[in-house]
Amino acid sequence: MPSLGRLHLITDTRPGRDPLAVLRAALPVARAELVVQVRVEDDATDRQAYELARRVVALCRRYGATCLVNDRLHVALAVDAAGGHVGAEDLPVRAARRVLGSAAVLGATAREPGSAAEAVAAGASYLGVGPCHPTGTKTGLPAPIGPAGVRAVAEAVDVPVIAIGGVTAASVPALRAAGAYGVAVVGALSGAADPARATAELLGALRC
């Protein structure tokens, strides 16, 4: 399995957003360092998720980037994505691993060391850990865990930890120092005036 990219761009499909335009800006800058996670709103149809995911897979292939699909693993399989990401309300990690197969990239959300270790034992190949900081992108999240929470998880597992939630280029150094392998962002790229430049800034911070 190729090494996991450190910058994870999660698609923003809220009204008024253009996830493919953001991706077209980020890909030439980040290339194989980019992991794109196709995430759609809960009320999106499978057909909508499939149409977005197949476009993302095609774009990622041109640049050696990796495409994962959030939640909907049948869509991941249908578009030949590299894998998927699951959380507490999705298929259990062990079941997700059965669906995707042993070679797939499988991310799992973990917010503390105990569930993190369980997810790895069940087959997760990386962990999404957060929310690190306050975020307006997703509601219903627990309180931010900060770099200290990331450190607690990173010290408990031997798979890459991807920090998520309110991450900006400015917050990357503290998260990396806490043991994060990489970061996942929505707003830092989707909301950027210049997504290509924002990609370069995030990558610059990740490479330090």
Ligand SMILES: Cc1ncc(COP(=O)(O)OP(=O)(O)O)c(N)n1
């Ligand atoms: C990298 C990464 N980390 C965490 C999540 C959150 O997944 P989940 O808890 O299943 O919530 P939804 O994204 O499905 O709303 C993620 N998607 N990616």
Ligand SMILES: Cc1nc(C(=O)O)sc1CCOP(=O)(O)O
């Ligand atoms: C989808 C998601 N999951 C989170 C978690 O902590 O599980 S935080 C989050 C949203 C991340 O968006 P932004 O980069 O704009 O803060």
Ligand SMILES: [Mg+2]
């Ligand atoms: Mg989920």
